[in-house]
Every structure is written in structure tokens, then in C-alpha cells.
Amino acid sequence: MIHSSTHSSLVLVVDDEPSICWALERMLTGEGHEVITASSAEEGLQLAKSRKPSLVILDVRLPKEDGITALPKFLEATDNAPVVIITAFGDLETAVAAVRNGATDYLTKPFKLDDALRTCRAALKASVNRSAPTTTEPMVLDQSVLVGESPAMQQVFRQIALVADSDLSVLITGETGTGKELVAAAMHRHSRRSSRPYIAIAPVAINPELIESELFGHVKGSFTGAVDDRAGLFERAEGGTLFLDEIGDLPLGTQVKLLRVLEQGQYCRVGDVRPRTADVRVVAATHRDLHDAIRRNEFREDLFHRLTGVQIHLPPLRDRTHDIEPLCRYFLKAMNYAAGDAAIDERLLTSLQERRWHGNVRELKNAVGHAAVVARGRPLVMEDFPLPKPGREADGESSPALEHVVAVWVEDVIAQENGDLENLHAQFLAATEPTILKIVLSHTGGNRAKAAEILGIHRGTLRDRLRAYAMDDVSS
Numbered sequence: 062m063i064h065s066s067t068h069s070s071l072v073l074v075v076d077d078e079p080s081i082c083w084a085l086e087r088m089l090t091g092e093g094h095e096v097i098t099a100s101s102a103e104e105g106l107q108l109a110k111s112r113k114p115s116l117v118i119l120d121v122r123l124p125k126e127d128g129i130t131a132l133p134k135f136l137e138a139t140d141n142a143p144v145v146i147i148t149a150f151g152d153l154e155t156a157v158a159a160v161r162n163g164a165t166d167y168l169t170k171p172f173k174l175d176d177a178l179r180t181c182r183a184a185l186k187a188s189v190n191r192s193a194p195t196t197t198e199p200m201v202l203d204q205s206v207l208v209g210e211s212p213a214m215q216q217v218f219r220q221i222a223l224v225a226d227s228d229l230s231v232l233i234t235g236e237t238g239t240g241k242e243l244v245a246a247a248m249h250r251h252s253r254r255s256s257r258p259y260i261a262i263a264p265v266a267i268n269p270e271l272i273e274s275e276l277f278g279h280v281k282g283s284f285t286g287a288v289d290d291r292a293g294l295f296e297r298a299e300g301g302t303l304f305l306d307e308i309g310d311l312p313l314g315t316q317v318k319l320l321r322v323l324e325q326g327q328y329c330r331v332g333d334v335r336p337r338t339a340d341v342r343v344v345a346a347t348h349r350d351l352h353d354a355i356r357r358n359e360f361r362e363d364l365f366h367r368l369t370g371v372q373i374h375l376p377p378l379r380d381r382t383h384d385i386e387p388l389c390r391y392f393l394k395a396m397n398y399a400a401g402d403a404a405i406d407e408r409l410l411t412s413l414q415e416r417r418w419h420g421n422v423r424e425l426k427n428a429v430g431h432a433a434v435v436a437r438g439r440p441l442v443m444e445d446f447p448l449p450k451p452g453r454e455a456d457g458e459s460s461p462a463l464e465h466v467v468a469v470w471v472e473d474v475i476a477q478e479n480g481d482l483e484n485l486h487a488q489f490l491a492a493t494e495p496t497i498l499k500i501v502l503s504h505t506g507g508n509r510a511k512a513a514e515i516l517g518i519h520r521g522t523l524r525d526r527l528r529a530y531a532m533d534d535v536s537s
């Protein structure tokens with residue numbers, strides 16, 4: 062429940078949709094404010110000059126001059142009153158342009174009145190300490206590479222726009238392939254650090270013994286192989302942004318040192334006692350549940366709080382099916398696909414929206430690429446798409462941990478058996494099946510009929526398998 066504000070203010074709403082003006086007017090007069098409305102930027106500016114409102118709510122899509130272009134004029138006309146931008150076509154570039162041009166906040170249609178109210182209240186409160194925007198040059202709205210029309214992505218765009226220019230550390234969460242790295246890059250691109258380096262690394266990809274040296278650098282002779290003084294990533298990213306992917310896999314010892322950088326802005330090269338100062342914004346990402354990692358003592362709680370100045374969550378693609386059409390169109394356009402907009406019809410779209418997409422946007426992107434090659438310029442059909450990536454349907458989540466273990470196992474076998482690799486599938490079954498059989502049989506108290514039912518195999522097959530693994534003694 063939202064509590065009422067105490068002061069009455071004059072609010073100007075500029076929107077060419079009467080229903081929006083009406084809803085906002087009702088909401089704000091209910092709060093004790095006076096509301097005036099205009100249906101174009103020109104009309105709104107006249108009112109802004111003559112009435113000097115304390116808050117302007119400004120739509121982006123207006124009949125003649127658009128809201129983003131008109132925004133600096135509203136700031137001038139109202140002596141920097143807060144402006145909340147509203148748009149039905151919120152994309153990242155619009156959000157960033159709005160904030161750059163001096164908007165206090167950003168709302169995407171359709172919005173909940175409660176959210177709008179909260180935003181207006183915060184904007185009115187902020188108006189007291191408001192200073193002029195640093196730039197009044199309208200930002201060029203270029204093609205966004207972070208595609209999304211779903212309310213969830215609109216919320217992500219809004220968060221990026223509002224925090225891009227701050228130095229708050231950011232934690233981006235979401236399943237694999239949801240676009241975490243893309244969000245980190247967008248945040249850097251739209252920050253005042255954009256002319257400085259953006260460095261992305263995944264600590265899991267680095268030899269654990271070398272992580273600290275990679276991050277902080279080392280001095281000559283500090284360990285075998287340290288033949289020279291070497292700058293680490295913090296030093297190389299000076300003034301810019303460091304993106305740490307899969308932060309949940311960072312060793313505990315390194316977590317302590319990272320915490321120090323975040324808290325004190327200082328670090329030492331490995332083997333050196335001289336602290337160095339870091340001016341680096343850290344953006345981290347993880348697909349893991351860090352609360353769970355904290356419970357298991359695998360992740361430091363203090364570091365978690367330090368990293369989450371702001372948390373941005375990217376929902377799985379199956380929970381934002383609205384994004385599937387614009388993403389497909391974007392990927393096809395990027396490939397210059399001949400069939401253009403006709404490439405996807407309603408039927409295909411429905412089938413694509415029904416898929417689980419366990420590999421999220423990455424899987425969709427690869428699938429569209431595959432389909433485009435198969436279809437060779439004609440409109441796409443479902444048969445052109447590769448089979449779905451398997452995932453755990455039971456809880457609707459893929460299991461990256463399991464995937465990882467399997468990947469490590471397979472790669473190990475390949476590395477060990479180098480030349481004479483054969484029967485890999487049988488080897489994998491032999492390595493994993495006894496465990497499954499043992500656990501299911503113990504669950505059924507040794508009842509084979511029940512176990513076969515749970516496993517979804519014939520009782521005779523189960524008997525043969527147990528014999529093959531010399532597990533005959535587990536029975537009933």
C-alpha cells in the first residue's frame with residue numbers, strides 16, 4: 062500500500078492518449094495535486110512556461126515533436142522541474158537518451174498505477190535538490206543490440222538507463238544465455254566510462270592458481286613463471302569497467318581480495334605489499350543462486366552485499382515469450398535474410414513461443430541461424446529448426462551444474478583416450494547408470510517392479526542392466 066504525500070504540487074501531463082491523461086490525472090488529483098494536460102509537446106511547452114509545474118510527465122511518441130527531443134526545452138521552461146518520460150516503445154536507447162537528456166525517471170506503457178505513483182512521488186521529492194543535466198545535446202537513437210519488448214526487458218532497460226552513469230557495482234543474474242554479458246556491455250557503453258576499457262572475464266576459465274595474478278597482476282619472481290612484472294586486469298581496466306562473469310565460481314581467497322577492492326578501492330599485485338588504487342567499476346554476473354552458495358559457505362555474504370549495489374535479473378526466455386518475435390526478426394535482419402518480414406508467420410511464431418528454450422536467447426539465436434541456412438531465403442517453417450536443447454522439465458530449469466559435470470567427464474575421456482576413442486556413449490552409461498539404478502532401488506526399498514516403473518524401462522531390461530553391472534544382489 063502506498064501512503065499519501067503531504068504537499069500539493071502542480072503536475073503537467075503531456076500525452077496524446079486521452080485515457081492515459083485521464084488515468085494519471087485521477088491518480089494525481091487523488092493525491093491532492095493539481096493536474097494540467099496537453100496533447101502535444103508544443104502545447105505542453107506553452108503551459109510549462111506559463112504555469113511552471115513542479116513535475117512534468119512526458120510521453121515520447123507525440124504527434125509532432127517527440128518527447129526526447131522536447132525534453133531539454135521542458136527543463137528550460139520549468140527551471141529544471143523533474144520530468145518522467147513515458148513510452149509504449151521503450152527500448153534501451155530511448156531509456157538512456159531520456160536519462161541523458163535530463164529525465165528523472167522512466168515509465169513504460171502499460172504501467173501499473175501503483176508504479177507510476179511511486180515514480181511520481183520520488184521525482185517530486187528529488188525536485189528539491191535538482192541540478193541542470195550535464196548535457197542537453199540530444200543523444201542519437203541508434204539501433205539497439207539488446208532486443209526486448211516484454212515488460213521484463215523494459216524493466217531491465219530502465220534499470221540500465223538509471224544506473225549506467227553511476228559507479229554502483231551491479232550484479233546481473235539469470236540462466237545461461239539470457240543476455241547477462243550483453244547487459245554488462247550495454248551498461249559500459251552508456252556510462253561516462255565508455256571511452257575507457259571494458260574488460261570481460263570469466264574466472265572459471267582461468268587456472269585457479271593464476272586468478273589473483275590475472276586480476277591484480279604480479280611482480281617478478283613472486284611465483285614460478287613470474288618472469289616479469291605484470292599488470293592485472295584491474296590495472297588494464299583503469300577508468301573503465303570490469304565484467305566478472307560467473308562470479309559464483311570465484312575461489313574464497315580471491316573473494317576476500319575482491320571485497321577489498323570494492324570497499325577500499327585498493328589492491329596489491331601478487332608478491333607486492335604496495336597497495337594500488339583502482340578506479341574500476343565492477344559488474345558481475347552469475348547463473349547460480351548466490352544465496353544458496355552463501356548457505357554452503359562457498360560465497361562470502363559481505364561480498365554479495367558489496368556486489369549488489371544494484372541487482373538486475375534477466376528472466377528465462379520462456380517467461381518472456383513476447384521477446385521471441387522481435388528477437389527472431391532482429392537475428393534474421395542481421396543476417397540480411399531474403400524473405401524479410403515474411404520469414405515468420407503466426408503459426409511458426411506460436412510453435413517457437415511454446416518451446417522451452419533451455420539455452421535461452423543463445424539457443425534461439427543459433428536455432429534461427431540454423432533455420433535460415435536450411436530454408437535458403439524462403440519463409441521459415443518449424444522443420445527448419447534444430448531439435449530443442451534438452452533441459453530439466455520437472456522444475457523448468459536447466460541444470461548448469463549437471464551439464465558442467467558431464468562436460469568435464471566427456472572432455473577428460475577425450476583427452477585421455479586421444480586417438481582410439483570409441484563407444485563413448487556406452488562408456489558414459491557405464492559410468493552413470495549404476496548410480497541411478499542404485500539410488501532408485503534404494504528409494505523403492507529394493508522393489509524392482511516399482512524401480513522399473515520409475516525409471517520408465519521394462520522390468521526385464523532392469524534385470525539385464527543389474528546383471529551387467531554385477532548388481533544382482535540388489536533385488537526383491
Ligand SMILES: Nc1ncnc2c1ncn2[C@@H]1O[C@H](COP(=O)(O)OP(=O)(O)OP(=O)(O)O)[C@@H](O)[C@H]1O
Nearest residue numbers: 206207208209236237238239240241242243422423
Ligand atoms: N536481448 C537480446 N537481444 C539480442 N541478442 C541477445 C539478447 N540476449 C542475448 N542475446 C544474444 O544471445 C547470446 C547469449 O548472450 P550472453 O552471452 O549475453 O548471455 P549470458 O547470460 O551472459 O550467458 P552465459 O551465462 O552462458 O555466459 C549472445 O550471442 C547475445 O548476443
